Amino acid sequence: MRELSEIRQDINRVDSAIRELFLLRMSLALEVAKTKAQSDDKIYKPDREAEIVEKRSAGMEEELQLKYVSLLQSMIRASREYQYSEILRQTPEKFPFYPAETLAKPKTVFYQGVPGAYQELAARALFPSCEPQNVPTWEQVFQSVRDGKADIGVVPVENTTAGTVSEVYDLLLDYDLYINRSYIKKISHCLAAVPGTKLEDVKRVCSHPHALPQCHSFISEHDLEAIEVANTAIAAQNVQKKGDKSLAAICSQEAAVRYGLDILAEGINDMQHNETRFIAVSKTLTCQPEDNRIEIAFHIPNASGTLITVLDTIAHYGIDMTEIHSRPLKDSPWCYVFYVDFTGNMRDHAVQSLLYQLHEELPYIKVIGSYCVPNE
Numbered sequence: 001m002r003e004l005s006e007i008r009q010d011i012n013r014v015d016s017a018i019r020e021l022f023l024l025r026m027s028l029a030l031e032v033a034k035t036k037a038q039s040d041d042k043i044y045k046p047d048r049e050a051e052i053v054e055k056r057s058a059g060m061e062e063e064l065q066l067k068y069v070s071l072l073q074s075m076i077r078a079s080r081e082y083q084y085s086e087i088l089r090q091t092p093e094k095f096p097f098y099p100a101e102t103l104a105k106p107k108t109v110f111y112q113g114v115p116g117a118y119q120e121l122a123a124r125a126l127f128p129s130c131e132p133q134n135v136p137t138w139e140q141v142f143q144s145v146r147d148g149k150a151d152i153g154v155v156p157v158e159n160t161t162a163g164t165v166s167e168v169y170d171l172l173l174d175y176d177l178y179i180n181r182s183y184i185k186k187i188s189h190c191l192a193a194v195p196g197t198k199l200e201d202v203k204r205v206c207s208h209p210h211a212l213p214q215c216h217s218f219i220s221e222h223d224l225e226a227i228e229v230a231n232t233a234i235a236a237q238n239v240q241k242k243g244d245k246s247l248a249a250i251c252s253q254e255a256a257v258r259y260g261l262d263i264l265a266e267g268i269n270d271m272q273h274n275e276t277r278f279i280a281v282s283k284t285l286t287c288q289p290e291d292n293r294i295e296i297a298f299h300i301p302n303a304s305g306t307l308i309t310v311l312d313t314i315a316h317y318g319i320d321m322t323e324i325h326s327r328p329l330k331d332s333p334w335c336y337v338f339y340v341d342f343t344g345n346m347r348d349h350a351v352q353s354l355l356y357q358l359h360e361e362l363p364y365i366k367v368i369g370s371y372c373v374p375n376e
């Protein structure tokens, strides 16, 4: 039997030979890419890749064949990524997405609900010089922006306890709007009722469908009946209008004060670290120098391993994925649209190469936003 160190020296020699061959293969791939660029041909040739995999691995013993195919596939993907990156360096006009530099100073900002809603607070924080206006539904916020009645809509997209606000994501695509800003707000809910109410008088509690699960423990400990309403501030308004001591609202302190309610309990959310992310949407895709997040929506081909390939491709460009979720495609049962957030700025070369590649290789992709998450 040979010494371990001796075998390892042979492995090192093989690795060095593979390295040289890898570099040679990459330079050949680049030559191919330049030829393709001249004739405006596509980089991705799935038939040629399938032929390489089949012919080069033919006749191998099955177990090693599987490993070799995976090695070949990963080398070919690296070759494609390199080609996209180099082609874009030489012909930057091939980048398929054109964000505007900045957002024109908004005059009209809409939110859903009534004054005192968390969305109003977020709208004021994002656009301090505007007087936000309210409409009854999220759909009306999106409609108003699409029809030009509002420059900006401010809506919630995610809560750290209750999760993604799916309806807002569906509306983003339905109304073809873009995310331009993001704002994370600490959410501390209180229980508010008409003046003179004691905690033991309260039997029912109303609030937004996302706020109720954030206070699940409090609601069950006090054996309260939970009633869904369109907005936390609307809940406070309802309690004021009804004047019934058995009904309380889960809302912000601001909403309780605005509707003249007594605060019976504060910070009633299950998780003390409870935050909601709000976004500002408009008709324009923008990219500001300080933006450090991009969000895309895409469909994947109906084949195994395609989602993992997309996620791997993101990592191959040295980009960090920060969030992923999916929504059903309403017109194609059991098919999904995926939403992915990742770090970077749309002016970065790595981000542009990634987006160029995904645009060329996926059946559908849309950049749905560029925004800044502070403190990074």
Ligand SMILES: C=C(O[C@@H]1C=C(C(=O)O)C=C[C@H]1O)C(=O)O
Pocket: 028, 029, 032, 033, 043, 044, 045, 046, 048, 049, 052, 075, 076, 077, 079, 080
């Ligand atoms: C190099 C080419 O471009 C791409 C990369 C391939 C590779 O690295 O072998 C094969 C097919 C294409 O998807 C080519 O078309 O030959």
